[in-house]
Amino acid sequence: MTAPVFDVARIGPGEGSIDPRTRLRTDAPSQSLDGCWSFRLSPSPALAPHDEWTQGETEGWDEITVPAHWNMSGFGTPAYSNVQFPFPIDPPYPPDENPVGDYVRRIDVDAEIRQVMDAGGRALLRFDGIESAADVFVNGIRLGSTRGSRLTHEFDVTDRLTGAGDVIAVRVAQFSDGTYLENQDMWWLPGIFRSVTLLARPVGGIDDAVLTGDFDHETGHGAVAVTTTAGAVLEVPELGIRVDVAAGRSTVDAGAVEPWSAETPRLYDATLATASETVSVRLGFRRVRADDGVLTLNGRPIMLRGVNRHEHDPDRGRVHTTELARRDLVLMKQHNINAVRTSHYPPHPELLDLADELGLYVIDECDLETHEYEYVSWRGNPSDDPAWEASFVDRIRRTVTRDRTHPSVIMWSLGNESGAGCNIRAMARWVRENDATRLIHYEGDHSSRDTDVYSRMYASHDEVRRIGEESDEIAPAGIGAAELRRRSLPFVHCEFGHSMGNSPGGVKEYWELYERFPRLAGGFIWEWIEHAIAIEDEHGRRAFRYGGDFGESVHDHNFVIDGLISADRDVRPGLVDYAAIIAPLVITVEGDRRGIRLENRYDHVDTSHLAVTWRREVDGVVVAQGELDVPPIAPRQRGVVPLPAEARTVSASSVADVLTIVAALRDATSWAQRGHVVATGQRVDAGAPRLGAAAAPDQGEFDRRGRPLRLGSLDVVEGPGIGIWRAPTDNDLFPGWDEPTLPPMAERWALARIDRMQTRVRGIRPEATALVVDTRVGAPSFDSGVDALWRWSDVPEGRLLELDLRSIGSWDNAWIEKAPFAWTVDWARLGIDVTLAGAPVGMEFAGYGPGPSYPDTDSGVHFGWFEAGADELVTPHVRPQESGSRRGVRTAVIRTSEGAVRVSVVGGEALDAGVALTVSPWDRTTLSTTSHASLLPAPTATHVSIDIAQSGVGTATCGPGVLPRHRLPARDASFALLFETV
Ligand code: IPT
Numbered sequence: 010m011t012a013p014v015f016d017v018a019r020i021g022p023g024e025g026s027i028d029p030r031t032r033l034r035t036d037a038p039s040q041s042l043d044g045c046w047s048f049r050l051s052p053s054p055a056l057a058p059h060d061e062w063t064q065g066e067t068e069g070w071d072e073i074t075v076p077a078h079w080n081m082s083g084f085g086t087p088a089y090s091n092v093q094f095p096f097p098i099d100p101p102y103p104p105d106e107n108p109v110g111d112y113v114r115r116i117d118v119d120a121e122i123r124q125v126m127d128a129g130g131r132a133l134l135r136f137d138g139i140e141s142a143a144d145v146f147v148n149g150i151r152l153g154s155t156r157g158s159r160l161t162h163e164f165d166v167t168d169r170l171t172g173a174g175d176v177i178a179v180r181v182a183q184f185s186d187g188t189y190l191e192n193q194d195m196w197w198l199p200g201i202f203r204s205v206t207l208l209a210r211p212v213g214g215i216d217d218a219v220l221t222g223d224f225d226h227e228t229g230h231g232a233v234a235v236t237t238t239a240g241a242v243l244e245v246p247e248l249g250i251r252v253d254v255a256a257g258r259s260t261v262d263a264g265a266v267e268p269w270s271a272e273t274p275r276l277y278d279a280t281l282a283t284a285s286e287t288v289s290v291r292l293g294f295r296r297v298r299a300d301d302g303v304l305t306l307n308g309r310p311i312m313l314r315g316v317n318r319h320e321h322d323p324d325r326g327r328v329h330t331t332e333l334a335r336r337d338l339v340l341m342k343q344h345n346i347n348a349v350r351t352s353h354y355p356p357h358p359e360l361l362d363l364a365d366e367l368g369l370y371v372i373d374e375c376d377l378e379t380h381e382y383e384y385v386s387w388r389g390n391p392s393d394d395p396a397w398e399a400s401f402v403d404r405i406r407r408t409v410t411r412d413r414t415h416p417s418v419i420m421w422s423l424g425n426e427s428g429a430g431c432n433i434r435a436m437a438r439w440v441r442e443n444d445a446t447r448l449i450h451y452e453g454d455h456s457s458r459d460t461d462v463y464s465r466m467y468a469s470h471d472e473v474r475r476i477g478e479e480s481d482e483i484a485p486a487g488i489g490a491a492e493l494r495r496r497s498l499p500f501v502h503c504e505f506g507h508s509m510g511n512s513p514g515g516v517k518e519y520w521e522l523y524e525r526f527p528r529l530a531g532g533f534i535w536e537w538i539e540h541a542i543a544i545e546d547e548h549g550r551r552a553f554r555y556g557g558d559f560g561e562s563v564h565d566h567n568f569v570i571d572g573l574i575s576a577d578r579d580v581r582p583g584l585v586d587y588a589a590i591i592a593p594l595v596i597t598v599e600g601d602r603r604g605i606r607l608e609n610r611y612d613h614v615d616t617s618h619l620a621v622t623w624r625r626e627v628d629g630v631v632v633a634q635g636e637l638d639v640p641p642i643a644p645r646q647r648g649v650v651p652l653p654a655e656a657r658t659v660s661a662s663s664v665a666d667v668l669t670i671v672a673a674l675r676d677a678t679s680w681a682q683r684g685h686v687v688a689t690g691q692r693v694d695a696g697a698p699r700l701g702a703a704a705a706p707d708q709g710e711f712d713r714r715g716r717p718l719r720l721g722s723l724d725v726v727e728g729p730g731i732g733i734w735r736a737p738t739d740n741d742l743f744p745g746w747d748e749p750t751l752p753p754m755a756e757r758w759a760l761a762r763i764d765r766m767q768t769r770v771r772g773i774r775p776e777a778t779a780l781v782v783d784t785r786v787g788a789p790s791f792d793s794g795v796d797a798l799w800r801w802s803d804v805p806e807g808r809l810l811e812l813d814l815r816s817i818g819s820w821d822n823a824w825i826e827k828a829p830f831a832w833t834v835d836w837a838r839l840g841i842d843v844t845l846a847g848a849p850v851g852m853e854f855a856g857y858g859p860g861p862s863y864p865d866t867d868s869g870v871h872f873g874w875f876e877a878g879a880d881e882l883v884t885p886h887v888r889p890q891e892s893g894s895r896r897g898v899r900t901a902v903i904r905t906s907e908g909a910v911r912v913s914v915v916g917g918e919a920l921d922a923g924v925a926l927t928v929s930p931w932d933r934t935t936l937s938t939t940s941h942a943s944l945l946p947a948p949t950a951t952h953v954s955i956d957i958a959q960s961g962v963g964t965a966t967c968g969p970g971v972l973p974r975h976r977l978p979a980r981d982a983s984f985a986l987l988f989e990t991v
Pocket of ligand 1: 091092193194352353425426466467504535568571967
């Protein structure tokens with residue numbers, strides 16, 4: 010028998026599978042069919058052979074591992090596109106070029122499963138994820154098809170299996186009608202990428218059951234809601250519960266319980282048993298509500314400190330491994346994150362087990378996105394076409410049904426970026442009828458008519474403030490009942506803080522708003538992981554690739570590299586910043602060090618699990634320390650704690666006297682060790698360096714343009730000169746959403762030519778105590794620039810530079826004809842650039858660290874005496890760009906393969922704020938013209954920038970640009986530096 014036509018262009022859900030069931034742990038036997046399958050790839054459904062393959066004829070085929078994507082397994086290459094569709098919008102048709110993968114596996118059914126079947130039981134074949142459409146066969150008989158790549162499908166195979174040598178065959182198309190509903194911003198990765206399992210269903214077993222725990226905060230009592238297909242015994246041993254429950258719905262009073270929350274992820278093991286099957290669930294008792302505009306859990310307001318998480322493994326794509334999933338969630342918890350939106354599809358089921366256990370609130374999102382319709386002004390959007398209703402409802406039904414026992418899931422999300430319409434409404438209706446224990450989320454319809462929260466993405470700070478004040482714009486339809494209802498819902502910022510490259514700036518300012526207005530329930534950073542794909546480059550080294558690197562004709566470059574962690578799970582500076590912004594404890598040292606103010610931002614627990622210690626360092630030496638006696642502060646309350654006398658003292662110092670307060674875990678948790686730091690507060694009193702008398706330096710130590718030949722023990726290769734440009738960050742390359750009609754910063758800089766400034770020496774003047782060098786730095790074609798007066802002298806401590814900088818000319822766009830609007834050329838930075846001999850080896854510095862920061866990403870750094878190795882100087886962004894600045898630096902030793910120099914702030918305005926120091930293996934032109942980190946040349950020199958001011962980084966790739974307060978308009982400056990030999 011030959012396989013029937015493979016229909017991949019038919020509007021509708023898959024067919025032939027059984028009704029979706031809740032995911033439960035069971036003692037019924039199962040058999041994993043993961044592992045090696047026979048595999049054959051055809052270029053399109055029309056060219057897929059109609060031979061005897063479904064009966065196991067696979068001679069000459071290749072092999073593939075399941076689960077995997079075939080284009081990550083040597084069959085084809087991955088492709089990335091975001092909103093734009095890789096083929097014409099011509100629903101329900103996929104393109105002719107539509108790879109088809111045939112999978113075959115011959116199995117002997119495990120004896121345990123056979124026994125169940127022999128006793129009259131049934132067997133199910135379960136697929137947890139196939140992208141994008143499959144036809145399923147057993148022993149040559151077609152059982153049906155799947156739609157919904159990240160959704161589970163089960164087929165009853167009882168009457169099809171013989172027990173020995175059974176042939177399981179699956180034909181998978183990369184694209185299908187389903188693809189029109191799955192245009193998420195991610196790699197196109199086809200294949201059987203989640204597990205395949207054979208499940209035994211014993212006679213008298215529990216075919217389906219839903220167990221959820223409810224918590225009544227007024228009585229402190231819990232209740233277990235049970236819906237089961239078979240009469241069974243419910244047991245919760247810890248609560249002394251052992252009751253018979255009949256088939257159907259029932260509620261069992263659990264008495265006094267400890268509630269579940271992200272902060273107290275208390276789970277109770279529960280079982281439901283019949284004579285032939287026991288299923289087990291980890292119950293959490295909690296109640297989530299939208300209460301008068303406030304999101305609450307167990308009667309208390311909660312704040313979502315969230316991230317959006319895709320499933321991504323740089324070597325495997327969307328194939329889940331327990332190890333990476335746990336690593337992700339543990340890293341989240343360690344960085345104070347308490348919520349995950351599973352953008353934009355249900356995650357691997359194990360992720361929810363981990364979220365229950367570790368304590369994370371989950372917005373579980375349906376596998377739905379029709380974003381491609383934005384390109385055609387949403388014309389013909391399936392979301393509003395009744396022909397697609399069954400497909401939409403099937404998707405949400407599979408999502409909710411699989412995951413409904415998880416206490417961590419507090420909202421169902423209907424999907425992402427799919428516009429509005431009747432099918433979105435039908436999905437919401439289905440959820441309302443089937444699960445009352447969570448709220449409904451959906452961002453794509455701003456009327457919020459079907460949701461329980463008002464959700465938006467990338468709203469500006471100003472709009473978020475207005476939403477908080479309930480003074481936001483009234484919907485075009487006017488202020489009817491629907492609009493009043495929307496305005497009364499809690500607000501969730503489901504995507505904000507676009508973490509692409511050196512980013513996201515402005516998050517702190519969002520957080521201040523969330524904290525200020527009770528209606529604002531927090532937000533989710535876009536996004537958790539960079540989706541770089543790892544390859545081995547021509548030198549045999551591991552290297553990261555992005556859109557366009559695999560020859561795609563339609564792609565979105567590196568827009569998929571926008572995470573708080575790298576694809577290899579290295580923490581990016583944005584995560585450190587976010588962790589501090591959302592820290593559950595805010596520690597403020599009173600100005601005069603009299604005491605500290607503590608703000609407990611936990612929603613459910615007091616502060617007794619934290620040990621609060623203090624430490625005083627003078628010029629890098631710890632002079633006193635101790636633990637503070639902090640009476641427990643209740644959730645969302647504040648307290649003031651006095652400081653002991655030794656902490657209050659401030660000594661004279663040359664660098665700084667620093668008081669640091671640290672709150673750390675008293676005991677280990679499932680996600681961190683004892684002593685893990687949750688929050689830090691500081692008071693820095695800057696010291697005053699003293700220098701001996703100055704004398705004029707030997708002019709022979711300078712070149713003919715008045716530049717020193719050496720600094721410390723290092724030869725100067727180039728400079729020093731004045732720089733106001735940076736290697737554009739991803740954000741610099743995009744117009745901010747707040748200024749959509751203006752050219753992006755990087756373009757303004759290029760138009761104003763500040764990336765290629767020229768220096769003219771106006772005069773060199775030996776004076777009694779200094780060599781004075783007067784320079785003008787200007788942009789070609791323009792009369793704007795920076796005048797710099799350099800005063801070099803020798804002091805007993807080393808070589809002193811006093812620098813005066815004056816902005817000259819105009820920095821508006823009047824001179825650029827093509828500019829239709831008025832804008833200014835804000836600078837990227839203002840400082841000195843100098844190239845020193847030798848590749849960088851590292852640095853030691855006293856300043857804000859240990860990692861990099863910029864004016865709008867400076868929450869996660871604190872003052873200290875730090876070291877950075879060669880590989881910590883800059884951030885290895887996949888697309889090279891500006892990074893690595895250490896701010897507030899007062900003194901630092903820069904080491905290269907040729908020697909070292911110490912640079913210290915000794916005067917001028919830098920005495921208060923310090924300088925921003927960037928030590929990079931690459932110059933800015935190289936950084937800005939190299940497409941991938943792996944293509945950067947081996948470092949030969951050390952590029953040092955010492956900046957008196959810098960611009961923030963903003964989040965213009967998706968959202969507002971740099972906030973005005975963090976910009977750097979043209980300005981003057983004066984400061985003094987000391988260079989010493991070490
Ligand atoms: C928004 C998407 O929801 C998300 O999937 C991702 O694409 C993100 O942006 C950008 O990285 S959609 C955007 C056009 C607002």
